[in-house]
Amino acid sequence: MYQIERAIFDIRRGLPVVVNAGDQRLLVQALEGSESVEAMARLAGQRPSLVLTRHRLAAMGVTLTAEAASLPLAASITTNELHGLATSESPSSAADGLLSGLKPAASAEVGAVTLMRRALLIPAALCAFVSEAATANIEQQLAEGRLLQVNADDAEACLAGAPGMLKRVSEAHIPLEDAADSRFVLFREPDGLREHVAVVIGKPESWEGAVPLRLHSACLTGDLFGSLRCDCGEQLRNAVADIQGMGGGVLLYLAQEGRGIGLANKLRAYTLQDGGLDTVDADQVLGFGDDERQYAVAVDMLNALDIEQVQLLTNNPLKMEALRQGGIEVVSRQALYGSVTDHNQRYLNAKATRGGHLLEDVLSGQR
Structure with a gap:
């Protein structure tokens, strides 16, 4: 895990890393921020490919x-065509010809894109298997510590982080x-990129039975600035009030901005939404799935707090299933709503119709 953590930081700095795939070595660099395909070609000894997700x-x-x-x-x-292949809603007409050479990614290339996702970058990677002629130079750079190698x-x-290794700080x-x-x-x-907060409301020694619990993914724009594009800020404050009213419990504030894609990509997705896409399609254009969040960290936090049974405040069935798979007993579910406005109605509709969130009552005006 230590090497992966170091590799993620190198990737975020725009440096290449080596992914070891048996008897082959794959040179990997983030597309985001990259300006020179030629420099990578010289280092690897052959021209790189662009690896894109199925989304x-x-x-x-x-x-x-x-x-x-x-x-x-x-x-x-060109650089514009290259970046357009990874992020543009409407790539140039030249893209059709470029896509004719597509082939399923090798295991190491899938790992390369996963590293980008973990690093909260655009999930697109420049990858080149190191040629025989370039091998000696790569070996020397690895030995000197100028390049980092991971399996x-x-x-x-790496996307799952390091279950069981969360540190209470x-x-x-x-x-x-x-x-x-x-x-x-x-x-x-362990990789230092993400910090999560458990807000413990009331006295744990007075709790009996299932503990009221909210899993809340961080939303800078909604939670802090009151963005009207979502209902996150309202849900956060309503959850605190509801947990207090239920006699106390826990709110886990998880560093999973933008359903796990990170703030930079969330803002990119917002720009795509301004052009007419819904929240799911906008994320897909950027290369992400419907929901990139991982909840193993929430299970680790609950284990650290000695919580085994919960009453979950959520509209998202995926959260219930994730906790159950992690060994946490979800005794019951309580809905948690914000207000429906002209600004967030399209977003909430997409969450309900495409994300499976249980929002029928609030969307039909029954609340």
């Missing part, structure tokens, strides 16, 4: 059963407007 390809009209596909890059491709299997598994009493007796407990993931 991105579906948005371009290409059906793929594999998780990703590799696209050889022509020498004539393909570790790269493919610090805590403090923080009175809230709707819950004066609240304690914030901060947890940090």
